[in-house]
Amino acid sequence: MKDGLLTERQMEVLRYRKQGLTQQQIADIISTSKANVCTIEKSAMENIRRAKETLEFLYTLDATHLCTIPSGTDLFNVPAIIFGEAEKINIKVKYDTISLINRLRESRSEACKARVVCEDIIVYITDQGELYFG
Amino acid sequence: MKDGLLTERQMEVLRYRKQGLTQQQIADIISTSKANVCTIEKSAMENIRRAKETLEFLYTLDATHLCTIPSGTDLFNVPAIIFGEAEKINIKVKYDTISLINRLRESRSEACKARVVCEDIIVYITDQGELYFG
DNA sequence: TGAAAGTTAACGAAAAGTGTTTAAGTCCCG
């Protein structure tokens, strides 16, 4: 039984950072270079990103594939597509038009350029109407 | 830019498992021993555990542990419990009864079945009265 | 009880992650 993803070193740096210390100050405290503090902090953030992604995967496990939004689709057409597909399988989506777009932007910002979807987006849905974008 | 914590192999096994296949059946499909499938599945679960713990740490970075809502609690009793605990440490929760329940449902929908909490939920609170559910 | 499902332990090889250093780089502000 081990701890979380973060090493002692990484948690140490994050805690000091939260207190508002600069990388140089932290470097002095823990006796290393500021470059090292930077890489430690960076890998901590990377680990946090991976932890989030891991749980997202877990959610998609009990979600079913709903549809795929093709690259090039206008962002404002996405909700209609999703509502339509969800209706076909008798699931009520738990988001309205606006919050659906926000949720998509939030979780796949790199796939949304201006008003257009610039990557294929796979849409998953749970029985409860929760959405995930792959 | 890598993916989550889980390896391809681990996700593969979890997906088949979700479909209800036995370890032996999966072993046949991916051409290995059932013992190996067992260890892959086990380490996948371990990784998921660590991912959760990592995010818990993130919350505790600027929040303190308030209390734990035990599985089985009626959803409508949750606010009273939280308000009570927060009062003990002189923090005013920034949500009213209704929005607190909504917030919980939003962030831990899979832990709320109908009117009942079906998993233990760890509650964190910041000095500002913001809540997190672990 | 017997068979199928699942778990565990010990071990090895390959792969991935971590902390470090050094040296060069960007970015922003006064």
Added chain:
DNA sequence: CGGGACTTAAACACTTTTCGTTAACTTTCA
């Protein structure tokens, strides 16, 4: 411009994780 804060890349020693095998063990249940 100069300096402080931060980022990046390459290389290194080191540790941990992963996938795999074999063989024995426990659990479940018809």
